[in-house]
Amino acid sequence: MKIHIPKEEHMGPGHLACAGCGSPLGLRLALKALGEETVIVIPASCMSIIVGPFPYSAIGVPIVHVAFETAACSASGIRASLDMQGDRKTTVVAWAGDGGTFDIGIQALSGAAERNDDFIYICSDNEAYMNTGIQRSSATPYLAWTTTTPVGNPKERPKKDMMAIMADHGIPYAAAACVAYPEDFIGKLKKAKGIKGTRFIHLLTPCPAGWRIASNESIKVARLAVETKVFPLYEIEGGEVHTITYQPKGTPVEAYLSQQGRFRHLTKEEVATIQENVDRRWDRLVKRCEGRAN
Amino acid sequence: MKRVLSGNKAVAYGVMLSRVQVISAYPITPQTTIVEELSRFCAEGEMEAKFIKVESEHSAMASIIASSVTGSRSFTATSSHGLALMHEMLHWAAGARLPIVLANVNRAMGPGWNIWTDQGDSLSQRDTGWIQLYCEDNQEVLDTIIQAFKIAETVYLPVMVVLDAFFLSHTSEVIEIPHREEVDHFLPPFEPQYRLNPKEPRSYYGMCSPDYYMEFRYKMQRAMEETVEVARVVDEEFGRQFGRTHSLLEPYRCEDAEVVMVTSGTVTSTSRVVIERLREDGVKVGLLKVKMFRPFPKEEIKGVLQGVEKVGVIDRNISFGHGGIFAQEIRSTFCNEDERPTVFGFIMGLGGRDVTPEAIEEAIHYTLDNHRPKEEILWIDLKR
Numbered sequence: 001m002k003i004h005i006p007k008e009e010h011m012g013p014g015h016l017a018c019a020g021c022g023s024p025l026g027l028r029l030a031l032k033a034l035g036e037e038t039v040i041v042i043p044a045s046c047m048s049i050i051v052g053p054f055p056y057s058a059i060g061v062p063i064v065h066v067a068f069e070t071a072a073c074s075a076s077g078i079r080a081s082l083d084m085q086g087d088r089k090t091t092v093v094a095w096a097g098d099g100g101t102f103d104i105g106i107q108a109l110s111g112a113a114e115r116n117d118d119f120i121y122i123c124s125d126n127e128a129y130m131n132t133g134i135q136r137s138s139a140t141p142y143l144a145w146t147t148t149t150p151v152g153n154p155k156e157r158p159k160k161d162m163m164a165i166m167a168d169h170g171i172p173y174a175a176a177a178c179v180a181y182p183e184d185f186i187g188k189l190k191k192a193k194g195i196k197g198t199r200f201i202h203l204l205t206p207c208p209a210g211w212r213i214a215s216n217e218s219i220k221v222a223r224l225a226v227e228t229k230v231f232p233l234y235e236i237e238g239g240e241v242h243t244i245t246y247q248p249k250g251t252p253v254e255a256y257l258s259q260q261g262r263f264r265h266l267t268k269e270e271v272a273t274i275q276e277n278v279d280r281r282w283d284r285l286v287k288r289c290e291g292r293a294n
Numbered sequence: 295m296k297r298v299l300s301g302n303k304a305v306a307y308g309v310m311l312s313r314v315q316v317i318s319a320y321p322i323t324p325q326t327t328i329v330e331e332l333s334r335f336c337a338e339g340e341m342e343a344k345f346i347k348v349e350s351e352h353s354a355m356a357s358i359i360a361s362s363v364t365g366s367r368s369f370t371a372t373s374s375h376g377l378a379l380m381h382e383m384l385h386w387a388a389g390a391r392l393p394i395v396l397a398n399v400n401r402a403m404g405p406g407w408n409i410w411t412d413q414g415d416s417l418s419q420r421d422t423g424w425i426q427l428y429c430e431d432n433q434e435v436l437d438t439i440i441q442a443f444k445i446a447e448t449v450y451l452p453v454m455v456v457l458d459a460f461f462l463s464h465t466s467e468v469i470e471i472p473h474r475e476e477v478d479h480f481l482p483p484f485e486p487q488y489r490l491n492p493k494e495p496r497s498y499y500g501m502c503s504p505d506y507y508m509e510f511r512y513k514m515q516r517a518m519e520e521t522v523e524v525a526r527v528v529d530e531e532f533g534r535q536f537g538r539t540h541s542l543l544e545p546y547r548c549e550d551a552e553v554v555m556v557t558s559g560t561v562t563s564t565s566r567v568v569i570e571r572l573r574e575d576g577v578k579v580g581l582l583k584v585k586m587f588r589p590f591p592k593e594e595i596k597g598v599l600q601g602v603e604k605v606g607v608i609d610r611n612i613s614f615g616h617g618g619i620f621a622q623e624i625r626s627t628f629c630n631e632d633e634r635p636t637v638f639g640f641i642m643g644l645g646g647r648d649v650t651p652e653a654i655e656e657a658i659h660y661t662l663d664n665h666r667p668k669e670e671i672l673w674i675d676l677k678r
Contacts (some may be wrong), residue, residue, distance in 0.1 A: 037492045041360070053501035062490050064363055065499040067386055070356035073348055077318065077360030077368075078490060080344035084315040084366045090492050108356070111349030 005186060006032040015058035017050045020215025022179040022205030022222060023124050024050055027059070027095060029182050030122060033189035036061055038091045041075050043105060044068035045097035046131045047124065069104040071096040072112035075119040091193055092119040098139035099129045102160050113169040116197040120189070123162065123200070126207035134210040141230075142277065143270055145262040146210070158277065166200040167236040173197075175235040175245075178204040180222035184233055184246055191235075204231045212261020224256040229282045234289070242288040253278050295471045301462030304432040304469060305371060305397045305455070306331035308439025310341045311477040312395075314369040315484075316361035318346040318354045323409045324463045325373040325399045332371075351376035355383035355396075362392040363498055365489030367443065369394070373459065374401035374415045381419065384452075388423025388514065390499055393446030393484070394453075395439065396424075400559065400610075401459045402645040410646020411459035413559070413611035417587070417619045423514050425453040425521055426587040428558040432462060433469040434540045434585075437532065440472070441540070444481050444528045449517045459646065461560040472536055480535045518589040525586060542586040545598045547573055551580030553661045554599060554635075556607040556624060558584050561642070561649050565608070568654045579658055584620065592627045599624070605635040606661040608654070610643045617641070617671045638667045642674045650675075 010031035017024040023046055031038065039062045042048050048065055052058045066074040071094040079092045096105055101123040109121065128146045129135040136146040138160040149155040167174045172195050177185040185203065192199040204225055206218035213221050225231040226248055233246040253275045257263040266274075299307065305328045309317070317336070319329045335341040344361075348354045351372050358368035372380065377398050387394050402412035416426060425445065429435045435457050442453040457463060488496065502510065525542055533539035546566055548554055557565045562583040569581050582598055584591075599605055609618025616622060621639030628634035640657045643649035653674045660672065 039490055039492060049501060051497065051500070053503060054497070054506060057495070057497035057500070059497070060495055062492060062495045063497040063500070064360065064490060065497070065501075066360065067356060067382055070353065070383070073318075073346075073353035073357040074360040076346050076348075076353075077316065077357030077362075078364045080316045080318075080346055080357070081361035081364030081366040081368075081490075084342075084344055084361075085364075107349060108353045111353060114349075115347065117346075 005182060008032065010036060010060040012058045014052070015050045016052060017046070018209055018215070020206070020208040020218040021046070022126065022207065022218055023047055026124055026179045026185070026203050026205050029179070029185055030093070030189055031059070031061065033186040034091050034093065034193055037089050038093055039064070039078060041066055041071055041078065041092070041094040043071040043096050043100045044131070045100050045124070046126070047095055047097070049131065068100055070108055071100055071105050072109040072121060075121065076112050076115070076117040079118050094119060094121045096121070096123055097131070098123060098125040098127060099137045102138045102162055110169065113166060113171050113198045113200070116171060118196055118198070120192050120199045120201065123202050124205045125202060126205050126210060127159070128210050130207045130210045142274060143263070143266060145265060151265045163202050163236065167239045169198070170239040171198040171200060173235065173237055174200040174202070176202045176231065176233055178222050178226050178231060178233060179206070180219045181226065181233060181246060188235060188245070210262070212264070213259060217259065221256070221259050224251065224259065227251045228253045228256040229278050230256055232282065232285055234285060242285065244285065244289055296468055297471055298466045299432055299469050300327065300464055300466045301432045301435050301457045302327040302399070302464065303331050304436040305439055305457070306335065307471055308436045309369050310335050311472060311474060312440050312443045312481055313367065313478070313483070314341070314343055315366035316344050316346070316358060316368045317370065318348050318357040318361070319370045319372070320348055320351045320354050320376060322351070322373050322376040324401060324459045325371050325376070325397070327463070328371040328397060351379045352383060355380040355387060358394055359383060359387050359390060359392055362394050363390060363490050365484070365486050367484040369396070371397040373399040374403055377415045377419060378403065381422070384419055384422040384424060387452045389510070391450040391514070392452060393443065393450055395442045395446055395455065396452065397439065397455045397457065399459050399463045400456055408645045409459065411461055411610065412645050416454060416456050417611050419454070420588060420619070423451065424588060425451055426456060427453065428456045428585055428587060429462065430560060430562045430583060432467045433538070435462060436469060436471070437536070437538065437540055440477055440481060441528050441532055445521065445525050447484055448524050448528070449521050451514070451517050451521065456559070458560045476535055480532065521589050522586070522591045522594065540585065542591050543594050543598060544583040544585065546581040546583070548580035548582065548598055548602070550578055551602060552578040553604045553606060553658060554580045554582050554602045555654070555658060556582045556584060556605060556620060558587070558620060559610065561608050561610060564649060564651055565654050568651045568658065572655070572658065577662070579662070590623050590627070595624065595627050596631070599635055600631070600633060602635045604638065604661050606638040606640060606657050608640050608642055608649070608657060610649070612641055612644065636666055638672060639670065640672045640674050647675060
């Protein structure tokens with residue numbers, strides 16, 4: 001399905017992201033999909049820098065900067081306040097990083113999702129605390145290098161399955177997307193906009209500095225994350241119905257890992273283990289899409 | 295209309311009459327009945343408000359910061375550990391210049407777990423940029439909630455209304471509930487200058503460099519300085535509308551007093567009884583109830599205490615390594631004055647230990663009988 005990408009821009013070129021960063025591309029696409037009747041909540045994250053310091057803003061919609069762990073409950077407060085003023089049209093969006101979502105913000109996010117508060121939560125996942133300079137989060141992949149998981153003291157636990165955690169709150173919509181697939185991402189946002197309740201978008205955004213890749217390679221590498229099935233694109237409706245929205249080629253994971261400095265230290269055996277993990281999780285996802293319990 | 299109401303229900307009536315639009319709160323003893331009563335008001339349609347039942351006090355404060363910046367009158371209530379958990383967001387609410395009102399039921403901090411009254415929770419939040427008002431009885435609680443919104447929406451600083459655990463929160467008194475129309479007249483709808491609105495896109499609370507940060511803090515201090523006068527005018531206006539006032543400072547029998555006792559909260563009521571009795575015996579003792587702790591009304595306090603020989607301060611709190619917090623504030627108020635009272639700092643009633651008339655009398659006699667305090671911290675009713 002070909003999806004039209006709106007021409008209008010709600011984000012200016014004068015933002016402060018690093019070259020090749022996936023995050024501003026994600027926000028730019030999100031604003032195209034959601035339109036000007038949108039307010040954005042930004043907790044402490046790379047995005048709190050990217051959109052510009054006081055008194056500037058690179059964004060054409062209102063922004064509220066909030067404390068690190070409060071993206072979701074701040075969105076709840078804005079929604080309640082808009083409702084009291086009779087504004088049912090404005091879409092409230094929380095835009096948080098993986099640290100603000102998987103770690104410090106998970107309590108407030110879980111609370112809001114359990115209440116099914118009415119907003120779209122976008123987790124821009126670059127798989128570590130990149131704003132503070134590449135420290136591991138619970139979104140950091142198995143064995144990836146970060147400054148707090150240096151070679152010799154690796155992260156020996158897998159990435160937290162945030163999609164499953166969110167879907168199991170019974171929220172109406174959860175979707176995994178990637179900035180390298182703009183049509184898929186925009187389609188999911190437009191679908192989310194038409195739904196009431198807590199909607200969760202898990203967006204993979206490459207980070208050249210943290211992934212140790214060249215700034216002109218970030219989209220290529222992000223695309224490989226999807227094609228290797230490391231980061232499948234799918235959605236979960238009502239906490240139950242799983243649908244894969246893009247069929248990946250199934251390229252070996254080595255093609256993805258070998259592009260990135262953060263995986264340079266991996267042995268052949270470790271790469272093989274990662275391949276097994278990816279295959280197992282993909283099989284589980286396929287079974288869920290077929291409606292078979294696993 | 296007169297009703298018999300606990301302090302917590304008085305809070306809830308104050309919130310209802312103030313036509314709060316967004317409430318977000320999390321239960322904690324002894325605040326819980328505030329949350330229950332407000333839930334009932336919302337459920338039964340007595341209040342037209344959104345009540346966000348959050349999963350923590352931290353989220354409670356964060357969510358009403360967001361609802362307030364979006365232009366709705368917003369409220370929360372908490373106590374003790376709940377207030378401590380909010381600490382980060384208390385700074386945020388004040389720095390964001392949002393006219394939020396919070397009711398805090400004074401309760402001791404653990405460990406060990408203690409649900410009884412103690413000012414340590416609210417006084418620990420001294421430097422967050424919140425106005426703090428301490429109440430003595432349930433009428434004052436209800437009236438102060440209404441006044442708090444008017445003060446907050448004038449100076450754009452948040453207000454903490456403080457009431458003692460159990461002595462107020464769970465004790466019922468006959469109080470006058472103002473008519474809704476009269477409150478509407480006194481407190482018109484909240485109309486902020488700026489609000490989060492897609493039609494006027496703005497960025498709120500973004501990165502603020504050393505080029506700007508200090509000026510924002512200067513403006514907060516200026517707003518605090520204005521608050522003393524604003525609160526006085528608001529109380530006067532309240533008095534004209536409702537026929538009763540609640541001064542920031544309330545001197546009692548301070549004329550010709552050799553000793554003035556300084557109190558806050560419900561200790562004031564007990565002290566008043568003790569002082570009345572001592573006055574009958576010819577003892578020259580007076581009382582100063584301090585309602586406003588932040589901003590600390592220094593000039594007004596000087597106006598009452600300048601010329602008094604000795605001042606005894608009763609603190610139901612302690613700053614470890616220094617002493618009672620109200621005593622410190624009184625001392626620093628006078629430190630540059632040529633003529634200043636000798637300050638006796640008494641610590642009493644921590645963790646809800648009863649502050650009895652006998653204990654207060656002991657403190658008064660100590661102050662009368664000694665030229666200077668023998669110790670910087672004078673512990674009353676302490677088992678040594």
